[in-house]
Amino acid sequence: MTNDMERAEQVPLRKPWLLEFRSSSNYILATICVAIFTVGLLEDAFLYAVVVPVLPFSLHERSGVPEDEVQWWNSFIFGIFGFAIIVGSPICGWITDHTSNRSTSYFVGLFVLGAATLLFGFATSAWVLVISRVLQGFSAAIVYTVGLALLVDTVGGEKIGQWMGTAMSMSSFGLIIAPLFGGIVYHRAGYLAVFLMILGLIIVDIIMRLFMIEKKHAEKYLESSPTNETSGYTTFSNNNTDEHINGATHQSTDYSTPINENLLAIPEDNTRPESNETTALLSNKKSNHKSEPAIATNSGQLPTIIVLLLSPRVSSNIYGIFVNVSIQATFDGVLPLFVKNTFHWNSLDAGLIYLCLAIPALAGPFVGQLSDRFGPRWIAVLGCALTSIPLFLMRLVEENNTQDKVLLGCLLVLTGFTNILIVAPVAADLSTCVEKMEEEQPGVFGPGGAYGQVFALFNCSMAAATMFGPIVAGAISEQYGWKAMTVAMGIFSISGAIPTFFFTGGKRIPAAGN
Numbered sequence: 001m002t003n004d005m006e007r008a009e010q011v012p013l014r015k016p017w018l019l020e021f022r023s024s025s026n027y028i029l030a031t032i033c034v035a036i037f038t039v040g041l042l043e044d045a046f047l048y049a050v051v052v053p054v055l056p057f058s059l060h061e062r063s064g065v066p067e068d069e070v071q072w073w074n075s076f077i078f079g080i081f082g083f084a085i086i087v088g089s090p091i092c093g094w095i096t097d098h099t100s101n102r103s104t105s106y107f108v109g110l111f112v113l114g115a116a117t118l119l120f121g122f123a124t125s126a127w128v129l130v131i132s133r134v135l136q137g138f139s140a141a142i143v144y145t146v147g148l149a150l151l152v153d154t155v156g157g158e159k160i161g162q163w164m165g166t167a168m169s170m171s172s173f174g175l176i177i178a179p180l181f182g183g184i185v186y187h188r189a190g191y192l193a194v195f196l197m198i199l200g201l202i203i204v205d206i207i208m209r210l211f212m213i214e215k216k217h218a219e220k221y222l223e224s225s226p227t228n229e230t231s232g233y234t235t236f237s238n239n240n241t242d243e244h245i246n247g248a249t250h251q252s253t254d255y256s257t258p259i260n261e262n263l264l265a266i267p268e269d270n271t272r273p274e275s276n277e278t279t280a281l282l283s284n285k286k287s288n289h290k291s292e293p294a295i296a297t298n299s300g301q302l303p304t305i306i307v308l309l310l311s312p313r314v315s316s317n318i319y320g321i322f323v324n325v326s327i328q329a330t331f332d333g334v335l336p337l338f339v340k341n342t343f344h345w346n347s348l349d350a351g352l353i354y355l356c357l358a359i360p361a362l363a364g365p366f367v368g369q370l371s372d373r374f375g376p377r378w379i380a381v382l383g384c385a386l387t388s389i390p391l392f393l394m395r396l397v398e399e400n401n402t403q404d405k406v407l408l409g410c411l412l413v414l415t416g417f418t419n420i421l422i423v424a425p426v427a428a429d430l431s432t433c434v435e436k437m438e439e440e441q442p443g444v445f446g447p448g449g450a451y452g453q454v455f456a457l458f459n460c461s462m463a464a465a466t467m468f469g470p471i472v473a474g475a476i477s478e479q480y481g482w483k484a485m486t487v488a489m490g491i492f493s494i495s496g497a498i499p500t501f502f503f504t505g506g507k508r509i510p511a512a513g514n
Helices: 002-010 025-037 043-050 055-061 067-097 103-122 126-155 160-189 191-211 215-223 228-236 241-245 281-288 304-309 312-343 347-352 355-374 376-396 402-440 451-480 482-495 497-503
Strands: none
Touching: 025 126, 025 160, 025 191, 055 067, 055 312, 067 103, 067 126, 067 304, 067 312, 067 451, 103 126, 103 191, 126 160, 126 451, 160 191, 160 347, 160 355, 160 402, 304 312, 304 402, 304 451, 312 347, 312 376, 312 402, 312 451, 312 482, 312 497, 355 376, 355 402, 376 402, 376 482, 376 497, 402 451, 451 482, 482 497
16 A cells, blocks of 8 residues: 555656646746736736726717716716725735735636626616726736736846836826727727627636646646656746745845746755745745744734835835826826817827827837846936926817827827836836845745735725826816826826935846856
């Protein structure tokens, strides 16, 4: 009997089909980026933005809202979405940090998102639209947090700026380009066709996520393989986990060079625990602090969310995200009505103007590389300061003529290029903040770490911005006019440069000889 059990234990697990490809960094990161644009990390951004040029028209035509109340309902429906994310994100962040399987919560979020989208598509009452937006917000909190945590799990710290830049570029591109698709589809095929398009994107993302295998789950199949002794961790481990295990957060290799495979070898002192299907890669680094055997407990300390918020560096990055998304959300809430009333454009024309903001958003990966090389501080400071210039100049757009239309388009392009300088550096610096705090106080976040919860704060900041931007800018525009609104947003953009200058991280110090 004993011999049978021993032989059974020695039988290697059957590897899933295309395991290497499905668990490779490139496929995982491609899946995340597709999810960001469609229904994963910022699928709700597509949902949030795709109805921007549609809602002002459908509220009056389908829901019977009087013309003089359309601005209020338009801002309120988008604002309540952000409120739901603020409520749901901390809960989702805690769950993400205390579970080894991120897929279950992710799929729950996707299915709720799909149901809420159907409800939004078939709703004829303004209040039913509000309920559907609340459901979309709760599901968005799930897919935001899980997607960002998975990104850090896969990439680690060395190139987090580049990949976070790619992710944020896709989110900004999806958020901005979606009104174009929404306007075209609504203009050509009608209201319901917009939501059928969204459901199709949700299905695509579900298929990609079903096909994907997380690295930490792929490792168990390699561990059961006779050849794993020399290649298991090299092939499937987080490329930067071992580097951080040995306390080398600020002694990494030059970010512009390929990773040396020798850096990925298992430490000779065997202090690293074996990774398996229930052990998160990022939590492995905590067990290597030999002088801190009781890291698994976090009793008597403040909640992780509070610990993070008390960090000036985390708070300044959160505010930088808030400024960035508020500016984007301002255009979503105000621009369609402005061009409708000033230029007498229809939904298709209102959607096309967003191309001016969408194309510059593709520069995110390049901005992320700059952040990895030179540090996030000065790039983000420049972004906040420079974004104010086109915002101030937009007050010159006031007449229905070709000159003002061209001027608006050029200023929107400039805003897109400067605004993308903010989000990638400060988003990448959030993960560095968690690593640094854990290095200085091992076990401060408990056994699950804090990536899920720091990105829950990230989500809360973005959600608050989706409320602040449309509601405040919409109120200023309605009460004092377009000119006052653009000046107010320009001043607000400058305010983001102050905490970023003082607290956001500078250039990371490479190891000697690199």
